[in-house]
Amino acid sequence: MANDTLEGNRVKAIPRQQVFHTGLIDAIEGTLADFLAAQIASLDAIDSSLGGFARTARDLVLAGGKRLRPTFAYWGWRGLAGPAADPEPLLPALGALELMHTFALVHDDLMDDSATRRGRPTAHRIFAAQHGARFGSSAAVLVGDLCLVWADQLLARTPVPPATLLEVRARYDRMRIEAVAGQYLDVLGETDPASWSVERALLVARHKTASYTVQWPLDFGLALAGVHDAEVAAAYRAYGKAVGEAFQLRDDLLGVYGDPAVTGKPAGDDLRAGKPTTLLMLARRMATPAQLLELDGAEVGRKAQVVAETGAPSRVEEMIRARVTEGLTALASAPIDPEARGVLIELATVATQRPA
Known part of the structure; x- marks a missing residue:
């Protein structure tokens, strides 16, 4: 697999000259999207309002960003694993880092009372627009907590x-x-x-x-x-x-x-x-x-x-x-x-x- 990286949950060839490999990032995004879809469905089954809450969390996770943490983790792995090693088993662990990062960002934005993140309203502002500032703060704490639990769950699925x-x-x-x-x-x-x-x-x-x-x-x-x-x-x-x-x-x-x-x-x-x-x-x-x-x-x-x-x-x-x-x-x-x-x-x- 000397010239392969990842796309979705599959290995596909992409150019090696770019630092932020599109295939690697797409693979992480695909892993997160699949995992979050299942989590949303389970919460939706309890109450539709929980499904909406989980969808807001999902949107914050998938709102873009530099994906630096999983990128550094991937290349830290590649440094010893070498170009022939199969990177697909890493995807849950790499995705877990992004879920943890979302937890940190949501709580940090709340503590700083930041209005925007990545050009969009922050979590506490999104929820405040629905039911007021106190609700916004409380819901943002819970979104961050949920992302941290999700990170633990996804990391545990890493097949190593x-x-x-x-x-x-x-x-x-x-x-x-x-x-x-x-x-x-x-x-x-x-x-x-x-x-x-x-x-x-x-x-x-x-x-x-x-x-x-x-x-x-x-x-x-x-x-x-x-x-x-x-x-x-x-x-x-x-x-x-x-x-x-x-x-x-x-x-x-x-x-x-x-x-x-x-x-x-x-x-x-x-x-x-x-x-x-x-x-x-x-x-x-x-x-x-x-x-x-x-x-x-x-x-x-x-x-x-x-x-x-x-x-x-x-x-x-x-x-x-x-x-x-x-x-x-x-x-x-x-x-x-x-x-x-x-x-x-x-x-x-x-x-x-x-x-x-």
Whole structure:
């Protein structure tokens, strides 16, 4: 199967030169659609309102997105499994990562009171339009919870040996714990941003984003290969931590300066909420006394200008470049499939130089 990847639940040939293989993404989407159709039918049989609730959850899962987590997991697996290995058994595990991601996004949007995600209303806004704000918040919590349960169910269907699935599950559990820990620190930082720091903002980025976007998905893929290789695991973790942090640093910049038509989210939400991101913490560290006053009291548009005037965005760009270099250095000598190495090198750029 040297030239094959996936489409639907079948293996089909597609070009290898693209990082985001259409066949792989279509296979994940098809697996999710089939799984969710059965889940919706079972809830519909109880009550039609539950079917509607589940359909909203399904729509949030299938609303697009970069599908970075399963992509990193797939190439983490390919790094050891090689081009001849059959990737079809991985599909439930890869789909589970997207269900977990939807759980995290729905809860994060509720905590941030974000209006849109991927250019569409967020879950709590969808439900609030039906029965008011309190109902919207409650229903969004339940949608996130349901997606997390679904993720567990789908992961359990992965047709690999029990010992392999146990190792995969250990990475998945660690991924979830670190994401929750990072989210808690993120919320905590908003309560007293003045006492936060650049170092603590990077700690949040490492746990809230890096660990479950790049680091643990790669290790998750490595576990799916059913081979223990300490050298590859160390390289993946170093690459994942560095590139994952760079991914969040790019997100910090896009949250202030991104084009909402491209990002699908309003610009300035972080500044409006006073979220102590690395960007804002650097701006506060580099600001003059007059600029500090504006960062504390100006309207959002002016705050964005002041942050730029401090030079903090340029410093964040330097940090992104340094982390990508660090990640690629860690990967350079790892004993993995050359094609997987090449794609992971390209993914480091795709993930950290993206417009959305």
